Amino acid sequence: MIQLSAIVVELTLRAGSLDLTQDLSTSGQTGEGVGGATPPVPPLKINSFTKRGSSGESPFHQLIGRSLDDLQTLGKELFMHFGDFCLRIHFLMSGQSFNNNQQVDSETGGKTETPTLELLMYGDLLTFRNSAAEIRPSVTCLMKYEELNNLDICSPVFNFKRAYSLFREQHNRLVCDVLLDQFILPGVRNIIKNERG
Template identity: 35%
Template sequence: MEGPSIVILTEELKPFFKNVVDDLGGTMAEKFPELKGAIFKKARSWGKHLLLVFNNSSLRIHFLMFGSYRINDSRDREPKLRLVFGDDKVEFYSCAIKTITAKELKEYDWSIDLMSEAWDEKQVVKLFRKKPDAMVCDVLMDQAVFPGLGNIIKNEILFKLGIHPELLIGDLSPKMQLGLVREARDYSIQFYEWKKANVLKRNWKIFRKRKCPVCKSDLEIGKTGKLLRVSYWCDVCQPK
C-alpha cells in the first residue's frame, strides 16, 4: 500500500476515534494485551506506516507487499490483528505490527512525508541530491527520501517526465531533479484523489501496460536498480 492509500485508511478509521477497544483477535493479539479496554485516540500516516495511537500504547503497522485491511468485512482467514469496537471490527492482514514508544512517534520527520501538510520541498530536494550515483528508480523508492512512494507512483511519474528509470540522479539537470521531486508530491495527491473517486486504475498511463500510450511502441518491462523492483518504460519516450 502506497502512502495515499494509508491516508484514506486513517480517514476510514475516524468513526472509531475516542472509542474503547472492547476485544482483540487475530494471530498477534496476545502480543498486545494492553489494547483491550484501551481508548483509540487517533490514527496517522507517515509514508507507508499506519500509526494507531491509544491512551496507553501506540502501534505501527506496515502492510508490506500484500497487506490489507477490512472494516466489518472479514476475510476467510484469521487476520494478524482484530480490533473490536462494540458491533464493529477492524482487521489487518499480511502486515507487520509492532508497539512503538511516544519518543519514537515524535521522531517521525513529517517534512519529507509526501502526503503531509508539513512537506518541505527544499528538504526533499536536498536529500535527493545527496545520491548522485544512485539510479532514479532506487531513490524514488527510498523511504528515507520519499516516504509513501511506491512502485505505481514511481513508474507513472518517470513516464510523465520522460525519464528512464536507470538514469542516475547525477545524470539529471537541476531543473529535472526539482521537477521530479515536485511531481512525486503532486502525483501522490492526485493518486489519493483518484483512489477516493474509485478511478485510480483507469488513470494509469504505463503501469501494467504493454504499449506506450504516446508513441504506441512496445513497453520495456523488467527489474531495475539495486532494489530490483519491476519498472515499465518506453525507450522512445524515456531515452537512456
C-alpha cells in the same frame, strides 16, 4: 451516522498523513442532545483483539481497554496511539483493511484466509490483512512522524524542496534505490523499481 472505525479505515488507505484530533471529538455521534447540544462521545476503546500466530499473553494485550488518542499515517504506516503505546500497522506490498468485514479499498484484491490483526472496538471490527502489526512506544512513532511527515508524497504538507534537496545529496546511488529510501520518500512502493517505460 459515521463511526470512527470507518473513518480510521477510509483515511488509512488514502495513504495521506492525517491528524484526526478534531474528528475524534465529533465522530460516532448519533444525534443532537437537549437544546441542540451534542452529547459527549465515549472514548473509542479496544475491547478485544485477534492476532495471527499469537496464543496466550502477547504485547497486544496491553491495548485492551485503552482509548484511542490519536491516529497518524506516514507512507504505508498507520500509527494508532493509545496513551504511551502505539499500534503500528505497516501495509507492506498489498496490505488491506476492512471495517466490519467490508473491504475499504476495492483495488487491492480479495481477502486472504487469515487476518494479520483484528480489533474489536465498541462493536466495530477493524481487520488488517497482508500487513505487519507491532506495539511500539508512542513517543518513538510520534518522532518518526514529525521528522518524515513532510517527505510523504501523499501528505498535504509534502515539501518538494526538502525531498528534492535530500534526493540531490545521494551521490553514487541508483535513482531507483533513492526513490525507495524510506527516509527520503516514505511510502514509495517497490513497484516503481520494477516498472519500465
